[in-house]
Amino acid sequence: MSNLEDRLSRALSDYPMEPSPDLFERVVESIEADRVRRRSVLTWSLVGLLVLMLVVTAVLTLTPRAENGALAMPWWVLEVATNLVLGAIALWLGPFIKRFGRAYAADVFHDNPLTGKSYIVLTDIVYYLIFSAYILFTVRVAPSDGWSSIKPIEDVTAGQVTFELMRIGGILLIIGVLHGLNIVLMPVLGRLFSLNRRLPDPAIAGRRRNDYPE
Template sequence: MSNLEDRLTRALSDYPVEPAPDLFDRVVESIAADRLRRRSVLRWLLAAVLVVAVAATAVLTLTPRVNGTLAMPWWILEVATNLVLVGMAVWLGPFIKRFGRAYAADVFHDNPLTGKSYIVLTDIVYYLIFAAYILFTVKVAPTSTWAVVQPVTDVTAGQVTYELIRLGGILLIIGILHGLNIVLMPVLGRLFSLNRRLPERVAGALDEDRLRR
């Protein structure tokens, strides 16, 4: 046995470590939480598949056909896209918040209340961005650039392209803003921490100066 091993053995024997009394309960709880999380993910996936299947079935059965081809009115796709955007906002916000709480708590460990307020403010900004994006891009009448033949009454390839750009655009905007938030949050946490410690240091220096006098 080497010298290092002897020192480690003596150190560990001098300070024996007892396992936590609730260690087994915490392990069991963690396993149960992981199992519950997997079931929740599976349920959400099944629900998503069911929604897609129902939507596809409704489109294929309810959409009128002209000469054997689907002739969906343009406003149906517009409404469906807006509903998808609202659904993305409702689902994506809590999803980001759930995984961002631990990150914010670590960044604002010196200012827990500031961290909670920061999370609330970012949630407000998030939903404002989604609402503004939907209002800016919604169409109340078909656009002439969607098709050569006018007037546009049915869904065209141009409208499908436009709606896909809307969906991709909001994902890109949220992704960029979320990335900037991840990068800037540690800087803000550091600034808030310094602002909190600076008055304490100044007060301590003033007290020392008074004692010297």
């Protein structure tokens, strides 16, 4: 046995590690929590798929047909469907980001846990404000002139489909960029908060200097 191995053996034998008395209970609780989470994800996925199928069925059923038998969907149907998709993305993406961002925020704000929790809440508010403002800015209450050269525009056109796809892609791009900036800036903010907490109060520091005159 080498000198390093001998020293490690002595160090470990001097400080025996005893297992935690509630280790088994915590492992069982963790496994059960994981099962509940997986079951919840599966349930909500099935519910979302069922709702999507019902919406598609309702749209296809209620959409009138042209003289040649093809579907002639009114323009407002696609507009309403796009707004519902944007709302669904907001409701799904927000908790998804928050779930995987808690550990990152806890690691960044380990010196200020309460600040980290407040930061997560504030970012949630900003997230939903951005989504709401984007939907209100881009919603259409009348057909756009650029969708088609045919007047009046009553049915869905290729121009409207392109516009609605750009709406969905635009909000995903905005949230992605802002989320990337948040990941980069969060460690900087955590470091600043930690330094601010460690710096002594000037008044207290002055009183301490007065207590020890030269």
